[in-house]
Amino acid sequence: MIPFVADLVSCGFFGWVGVAVSVLWLLWLAEEVYRGFMNFVWSRIGPKKDFVKTYGKWAVVTGGSDGIGKGWAMEFAKRGMNICVISKDEFNITEEIRSKYPVEVKYINVDFSNPKVYDGLEKELSQLEIGVLANNVGMFLRDLELFFNTSRDNLDKMVEVNVKTVVMMTQMVLKKMVPRNKGLIINIGSLSSVLTFPIRHSLRSLQEFRRGVLLVSRS
Numbered sequence: 001m002i003p004f005v006a007d008l009v010s011c012g013f014f015g016w017v018g019v020a021v022s023v024l025w026l027l028w029l030a031e032e033v034y035r036g037f038m039n040f041v042w043s044r045i046g047p048k049k050d051f052v053k054t055y056g057k058w059a060v061v062t063g064g065s066d067g068i069g070k071g072w073a074m075e076f077a078k079r080g081m082n083i084c085v086i087s088k089d090e091f092n093i094t095e096e097i098r099s100k101y102p103v104e105v106k107y108i109n110v111d112f113s114n115p116k117v118y119d120g121l122e123k124e125l126s127q128l129e130i131g132v133l134a135n136n137v138g139m140f141l142r143d144l145e146l147f148f149n150t151s152r153d154n155l156d157k158m159v160e161v162n163v164k165t166v167v168m169m170t171q172m173v174l175k176k177m178v179p180r181n182k183g184l185i186i187n188i189g190s191l192s193s194v195l196t197f198p199i200r201h202s203l204r205s206l207q208e209f210r211r212g213v214l215l216v217s218r219s
């Protein structure tokens with residue numbers, strides 16, 4: 001027996017507890033290392049998945065006309081998926097994707113701070129075989145302010161855009177993915193779900209909520 005383990009075991013009950021905790025910790029560490037390797041190393045050097053075959057023809061990216069969402073849209077197009085971007089402003093995303101990749105592009109103009117957009121959106125998406133949904137859209141307040149000073153209007157918008165969008169879009173798309181038994185849903189999180197910044201108050205709980213939706217939809 002390894003001397004360290006033998007020492008622990010010789011302590012009786014608490015020794016065994018120590019062994020159990022150490023084993024669990026090592027398993028957790030191994031899983032983290034494995035995930036890190038798969039995400040950051042193997043995804044770059046390993047064979048590329050055929051996204052269309054694996055997940056379906058269309059990738060839907062909320063807030064896909066700019067920032068990180070635009071990056072997702074470009075990457076999916078590069079992998080041969082048709083792209084559907086949903087945002088408030090097109091920023092020529094349709095032309096940009098079409099000029100680079102031979103895929104179909106659909107743009108849907110929606111302001112997610114309006115809670116009444118979902119029926120129309122569901123109709124617009126009903127004809128697409130959605131393989132990937134990237135729940136990317138998110139907003140934060142430009143002016144840093146304390147929770148109790150934030151206007152109700154801004155709090156409402158944050159919940160609509162950062163929370164409700166994820167719930168509604170995930171449900172809408174999952175309904176179609178489950179019968180096909182394939183699909184991928186990506187929820188963009190944030191460091192603010194792990195760290196607390198007082199003047200970024202709402203974001204932590206909202207980003208954490210996204211993780212919860214992901215776990216529910218996975219189950």
Ligand SMILES: NC(=O)c1ccc[n+]([C@@H]2O[C@H](COP(=O)([O-])OP(=O)(O)OC[C@H]3O[C@@H](n4cnc5c(N)ncnc54)[C@H](OP(=O)(O)O)[C@@H]3O)[C@@H](O)[C@H]2O)c1
Binds near residue numbers: 063190
């Ligand atoms: N940037 C970071 O450092 C960072 C870090 C951690 C997590 N994130 C997360 O990553 C996601 C994307 O961040 P980003 O920095 O790329 O954001 P961004 O540059 O501000 O882009 C946001 C996208 O969402 C769209 N959008 C914003 N409000 C909308 C609304 N009410 N209705 C419809 N579309 C709307 C924007 O389109 P319009 O311009 O047309 O409104 C744009 O396409 C967010 O969920 C954010 O929380 C970002």
